[in-house]
Amino acid sequence: MTSIADRIAGPPLAGAADVIVDTPATAPAAPPLPVISAPPSGERELRLDLFRGLALWLIFIDHLPPNILTWLTIRNYGFSDATEIFIFISGYTAAFVYGRAMREAGFVIATARILRRVWQIYVAHVFLFTIFLAEISYVATSFENPLYSEEMGIMDFLKQPDVTIVQALLLRFRPVNMDVLPLYIVLMLFLPLILWLMKWKADVTLALSVLLYAITWEYDLYLSAYPNGFWAFNPFAWQLLFVFGAWCAQGGAKRMSRILSSPVTLWISFAYLFAAFCVTLTWYVPQLSHLMPRRLEQWMYPISKTDLDVLRFAHFLALAAVTVRFLPKDWPGLKSPWLRPLILCGQHSLEIFCLGVFLAFAGHFLLAEVSGGAGMHFVISISGILIMSAAAWLFSWYKYSADKNSSRKRDAGGNADMAGGGS
Template sequence: MSSSAAPAAYPTGPAEGPAPSAASGRDLRLDLFRGLALWFIFLNHVPNNVANWITNRNFGFSDATEIFVFISGYTAAMVYGRQLNGSGAIVTSARILRRAWQLYVAFIFLFVIYLAEISYVVGSFENPLYAEEMGALQFLAEPDVALVQALLLKFRPANMDVLPLYIALLATFPPILIALKRWPDATLGASFLLWAAVQVWGFNLPGYPDDRMWFFNPFAWQFLFAFGGWCGLGGSDRLTGLIQSRAVLALAAAYLVVSLLVVLSWWWPPLEGFVPDAVGEIIYPISKTDLSPLRLLHFLALAVVVVRLVPVDMPALRWPVLRPMILCGQHSLEVFCFGVFLSFAAHFVLNEVTGSLTMQLTLSLAGICLMVALSALLSWYARAERDAAARRMAERLGSS
């Protein structure tokens, strides 16, 4: 990945284990911003929490989801693209589908434990509002039907929508990867046309109950995933000249400023007149479900600015203070699932104990610390497994 056109963010997905260290040549920005996205997702999932005002969703049209999906595509193409060259299409496709299956199993496990957590709180405190807030009423009313719908990825309680989206994108990735390797520009163009068709006709996958659709429309979000894959297979190098252009940087920065003012106008009365009614009729609604053009452009503009401000060889990337964020980025699946549990637990404490500012900040910091602790534990265990495997190999070689 080039130092200039590389993406600014990225969450693990396809990799089979912890990411290599910086010494192996890995772009630490990927794990760094992936970890930051996971922290933001956790904070955003805790309602009535002042700490979530620091997340990027409050400063522009896009949020951590764009980071997650783009980097997932980038990583999938980078990891499995190399395997495609060495192992062929059939073996590589099988590995991708195996990873998608692992994510599916993780989703079912998360669903069961998460619903158990919600059901316990609802029953113990006799407060059905928790079930309503977390989108679990259907499960409590018809658990057998809801469970089947969850197996079909149609029923998803609150805060779990990202994982089914990623499962769908990865499960359909084998033919896309092959096409990206052979016809990268044509494949990206076809992906863009599908995204554009969604903007016009709004088709989506059905959800559960029957009046709902997928919160993250996979027909729209596939473009960001495919664009990440295109960049991961060398497209980022081709964008170097564009990203290094001062004019592009100025346009990106200007768009970020305008989007910031628009978002602030939603919360700050003095700026309410910043968006004229005629303009509002054109730009609203800024759909997250269908990845509206304004959200997509905001993410791309943000990526341009961040790539320019944070070069790949920036010494600060190796500062110890950033290590916790990088660790979380190296174990995104586990950290994301853990964050879902923690966010509901924090929501419960804020409702039942106290919603004071001190408690909000304490729970936010505690949740992030626990996520870091989990990632550190997983990294330690992975190192122990590698060391044990190396010793076994040495013993076999010594005895032969």
């Protein structure tokens, strides 16, 4: 007999899923999808892990002061950056995991599981906020440099800690580099509704998402931040990328297979990526700015990251189309030991993201206090990536050991332990 609590807890969903959600290590067989297909039973979709890990590395590098490795991140060669990768994979894998739960256990149980995961992410965000605040305050006080507090956006906390903490709990106050988790929490809160609508009509759900995106731009919808301003990532706009990922997971990618496999789509993607590169080149080489037609500049600028400008969304789509075309899910390189650190980081994205926030500030501090030279920039960047990779390996080893011990207990006792419940 299975209790309601056991159904909410559900079977363990181990492995990689979204930015924060974990996909099941064993997934049901599904027909291949052209964007990112559901893995056959017993296999992982390593491309998800690979690109999520890559996004984590790129975000860490972009959070450091400009350095040599910064020029290797995609934001310098087009309109989009690692954030788009993050949110798309989040929507895809969240829909894959919890969409299956909704089909098997029903709307109420799936919603309970989603809300439980939202609570876990929220707790992680609060802990990250508390420790990050303590790190900044300690450095600013110890080295008698109030600029750290100002640069990291915590001056209001030092002035009014009581009010600021309440606003932080409401997700309205966030130090620098802590904007991704609040966005993801809000998007996940609406996942039950998204999945319910997609179970009815997936294409209509995507159309409604596009409509909300258009209304956001037309009427300037946003969420306010404390003490002033607005969210760095507007959920009303970024939901489009999240819902698009969910739509792909729910069969949309399969329906796009002919479009994605078309040579015309490939050449349009290449042309758009080249055009975006030429535009971004004028940002770093002012001598080329006169080559940009004035009317084109007036039409396209500013390219808003806060509201997910359509040019950024299109740039991500072009990158995704090219990637899927040249990186099949059975690519042998996915088994390469050289890519293993990236994949491991992607499989433990919540922990690695939080670690990356701490490491980025530590790197900022070292560059300010010790040396700001190119050599030091390079050492700090590589050291941060190595630490993130080592932590991911440690998490994987611990999880493997825990799963192995749990399996032995089940084999010895014949039933699941009391903590997980059994049937």
